Amino acid sequence: MxxxxxxxxxxxxxxxxxxxxxxxxxxxxxxxxxxxxxxxxQIRKVIRETLEHLDIKDVKVxxxxxxxxxxxxxxxxxxxxxxxxxxxxxxxxxxxx
Amino acid sequence: MLGLxxxxxxIFLDDKEEKRELEEFLNxxxxxxxxxxxxxxxxxxxxxxxxxxxxxxNTLRSIAIKxxxxxxxxxxxxxxxxxxxxxxxxxxHLFIYTxxxxxxxxxxxxxxxxxxxxxxxxxxxxxxxxxxxxKEISTQTVNGKNIASIVMNANPFTNGHQYLVETAxxxxxxxxxxxxxxxxxxxxxxxxxxLVKKEIEYLDNVILHKGGSYMVSRATFPSxxxxxxxxxxxxxxxxxxxIFKKYIIPTLNINSRYVGEEPYCEVTRxxxxxxxxxxxxxxMRVKIVPRLQSKRRAISASFVRELIKKDxxxxxxxxxxxxxxxxxxxxxxxxxxxxxxSNTGRH
Numbered sequence: 001m002x003x004x005x006x007x008x009x010x011x012x013x014x015x016x017x018x019x020x021x022x023x024x025x026x027x028x029x030x031x032x033x034x035x036x037x038x039x040x041x042q043i044r045k046v047i048r049e050t051l052e053h054l055d056i057k058d059v060k061v062x063x064x065x066x067x068x069x070x071x072x073x074x075x076x077x078x079x080x081x082x083x084x085x086x087x088x089x090x091x092x093x094x095x096x097x
Numbered sequence: 098m099l100g101l102x103x104x105x106x107x108i109f110l111d112d113k114e115e116k117r118e119l120e121e122f123l124n125x126x127x128x129x130x131x132x133x134x135x136x137x138x139x140x141x142x143x144x145x146x147x148x149x150x151x152x153x154x155n156t157l158r159s160i161a162i163k164x165x166x167x168x169x170x171x172x173x174x175x176x177x178x179x180x181x182x183x184x185x186x187x188x189x190h191l192f193i194y195t196x197x198x199x200x201x202x203x204x205x206x207x208x209x210x211x212x213x214x215x216x217x218x219x220x221x222x223x224x225x226x227x228x229x230x231x232k233e234i235s236t237q238t239v240n241g242k243n244i245a246s247i248v249m250n251a252n253p254f255t256n257g258h259q260y261l262v263e264t265a266x267x268x269x270x271x272x273x274x275x276x277x278x279x280x281x282x283x284x285x286x287x288x289x290x291x292l293v294k295k296e297i298e299y300l301d302n303v304i305l306h307k308g309g310s311y312m313v314s315r316a317t318f319p320s321x322x323x324x325x326x327x328x329x330x331x332x333x334x335x336x337x338x339x340i341f342k343k344y345i346i347p348t349l350n351i352n353s354r355y356v357g358e359e360p361y362c363e364v365t366r367x368x369x370x371x372x373x374x375x376x377x378x379x380x381m382r383v384k385i386v387p388r389l390q391s392k393r394r395a396i397s398a399s400f401v402r403e404l405i406k407k408d409x410x411x412x413x414x415x416x417x418x419x420x421x422x423x424x425x426x427x428x429x430x431x432x433x434x435x436x437x438x439s440n441t442g443r444h
Binding site: 005006007008011013014018020032034035064066070072 | 170173176177178180181183187188205206207222223224379
């Protein structure tokens with residue numbers, strides 16, 4: 001899957017994460033989190049794994065996290081990625097599992 | 098504040114009652130209602146308005162949270178909502194004006210400072226936004242002792258613009274010419290840019306640039322495109338020129354900015370006066386060039402548009418270079434002329 005435009009999913013409300021994806025080179029993740037010290041690496045890992053599941057190789061992700069659980073992070077990354085790839089059907093929801 | 102029944106609702110400014118309530122709310126916090134917004138959201142606790150924010154294209158405006166509710170997640174709620182709304186409207190590079198004491202809160206929400214003047218901070222939602230623009234223009238750096246700059250809208254390109262460009266090109270080793278790229282003028286950027294390009298091709302020390310988001314744009318100088326009070330115009334002008342001074346000048350080693358004298362438009366005149374005040378000094382000067390005259394009047398793009406509006410295309414010949422004239426006589430200009438005729442906006 002290829003990211004062709006800047007897209008967003010999620011919010012900056014408590015327990016959520018705002019994910020912005022845009023075209024990039026390689027996978028680059030810029031993270032701002034209220035729990036950066038404790039969970040920064042884990043959040044990055046979940047984002048990266050979700051992207052890899054979708055076979056996205058070139059993307060810049062800007063994430064603003066407000067304490068989201070892993071399942072929320074996956075769902076938000078997935079939605080932002082589909083929007084950024086301009087795909088509107090045949091979603092592969094498998095990656096959430 | 099847990100257990101509040103908070104509800105998000107769109108506020109319509111056409112509705113007098115809703116508008117009055119919003120204005121009163123903003124007034125209590127010394128924030129003015131921006132008349133140029135196209136989308137406003139309110140968060141209500143029951144019937145009471147407790148937070149609000151608005152959108153004007155790619156800028157977030159008039160954001161306020163009731164003091165008792167500050168420090169809760171209401172700001173996050175409002176900003177998240179406005180960001181999603183802006184994305185849905187196709188605007189993804191977003192800007193926000195805020196007070197210095199709030200800059201930190203917005204940084205936690207993914208906004209980064211570009212510049213600040215007199216209690217106003219301009220922020221954007223991309224961490225390397227301005228740097229990537231600077232990287233782009235820096236590929237066109239030229240060496241020389243005297244490097245000039247001009248920022249113009251060229252709506253459309255006139256003999257006056259031509260004269261200004263020629264003067265700056267002649268008096269300097271090189272000239273960086275920026276054409277305002279905001280699509281807020283009646284003539285689309287692509288046409289304005291092409292007409293400038295055609296007429297300056299013979300000047301080999303002129304480097305043409307796209308103005309981008311950081312000079313005379315909706316974000317940096319909205320008053321150019323929308324009506325604002327004189328006081329507000331000044332603040333925006335300071336902001337726009339501070340960005341030019343802080344980022345553009347050092348990137349391209351510019352040491353002068355040329356501008357046409359402004360006999361007609363008050364907004365542009367304020368902008369020019371502010372330019373002298375902010376930019377001059379430290380090996381940088383501002384040169385205000387008297388307007389070129391034709392038929393005993395100073396040439397201006399607004400007068401040219403006025404003639405087009407009155408269906409007197411032939412008369413523009415005295416005020417514009419040949420390629421602009423030929424363009425407006427061509428078939429390609431048909432729709433545009435129609436638009437100019439029905440246009441009531443500033444530009």
